[in-house]
Amino acid sequence: MNETGISAGDTAWLLASAALVFLMTPGLAFFYGGLVSRRHVLNTLMMTVGALCVAALVWAAIGYSLAFAPGGAWIGGLAWAGFQGVGGEPQADYAATVPHLAYAAFQGMFAVITPALIAGAVVGRMDFRAYLLFVALWCVGVYAPVAHWVWGLGGWIRASGALDFAGGAVVHITAGAAALVAAAVVGARADVRRSPLRPHNIPFVLLGAGLLWFGWFGFNAGSALTAGRLASLALVTTHLSAAAAVLVWLAIETARAGKATAVGGATAAVVGLVGITPAAGFVSPLAAMAIGGITAAVCYAAIQWRTRLNLDDTLDVFACHGVGGMCGALLTGVFAQQSLNEAGANGLLAGNPKLVLTQMIAVVATLAYTLAATFVLLKLIGLVLPLRLPLAQELEGIDRHAHGEAAYHEATGDDLFDPAV
């Protein structure tokens, strides 16, 4: 450690974690890309890549400042806009042992993947320009304020004592809630009733889930902001939760339909990772297994419920990330133990039922604000740009019309034989 208090070990871990979290976005692209039809795969990949680039710039320009610069209970200030004054000196209020810029970059990766998650609700039909504009406005209007409430200095949820280790509320509840609104406002796929979603490339789905799992070690263990005891705990809890979620999900599928599916396993891994995100640095490894298993069962039920509605959240972003994030946030209130992390708190099982209530307030506030703000943003965008493709273009395939390309050129005609087409 040198005289500025910077630890080389902590800085190295945080920079590596930032790169790990970055990799989650391409991972998500393949997870989503494999789930959609072959006529929509390029647009699905490009929405994720587009979100990555737009959110990266918006974050540096104003998002980081609104989320983390000194401000009030509801929103940060503008002191750090354009990363002005964000440099090599540590910002002791957030991370005392790493350069401020490393912390801002790490947080920036979270701001990138969150809007990318929302794309899963509107695949195959949203106007690409409208989507990019939405990502930019949503980062400023929803992500930055909620990040400020939960993590920013003076943020009201942080002050309330609610725990969110790596973004159960900030990332997953906001993305899930926004997905619900986006699916409703943009509307269902034209052929949603006639043509069920049949994944066009399940190996992509597993590849993407694998990259997400790998990147999540940076997401959760990096959120310790130090390379020590806490990062180790978060890495172990993250891993165990995902593993438990997969096994529980496959057991449910086997009991219901007799088969353990690959898409189910990949989905469950993501759900288990979502569930542990708010809890990763506050709970024991055994509690992590319970959180993964419970979240998997709840999200499985949520997907069954969603598919009976007319709401076409096509890739179940709400049922996986929204419900999984809420489930994880509440379970953090159940399983948290202050003995594992002095910055944490005791939860229900450690004799403090009040934490569950505190967590619930944070969940409801995040959910309510995101639903309302996302609705307003989409309606505003709808005034200047069409939110969705014309019907004929949608039916023919968004790749052809939005990007002028086709993912696959072999004339296999596979699409013709999709169920019910």
Place this chain on the structure above:
Amino acid sequence: MKLITAIIRPERLADVKSALFRVGVTGLSVSGIRGHGGEPEIIEHVRGQRIVVEFAEKVELRIAVSEAFVEPTVAAILTAARTGAVGDGKIFIQPLERVIRIRTGEENEAALTPLTADQVQARALQEAPVQGTDKLGKTP
């Protein structure tokens, strides 16, 4: 001359090919197709939702033969492609008006027999002795 079109199960293709080669039928085209017949529809599950896959994968063979080869071809396909379960496929036989070999301009019967037919048949007989489909265990 006849054009024989056979729709068979993809997993029977290797055996059907051997059986055809053994009877000296060595000229054929193969394509992967999908179709709907009498067999039960395939059910897939995606995140707990049932998806009915109505079109099953099949392989289509097209074989142009002279009259003498029609019955041996049909017999070879029947023996090698049959499992006894619904979904084994169909054989269609149509009259063929004219056949032309592009390389030489030969027509009809002269154009039908591939040059290497004898060697291919001899090798097939050596490699795989005649066998039926009894071992599959599906009752006809």
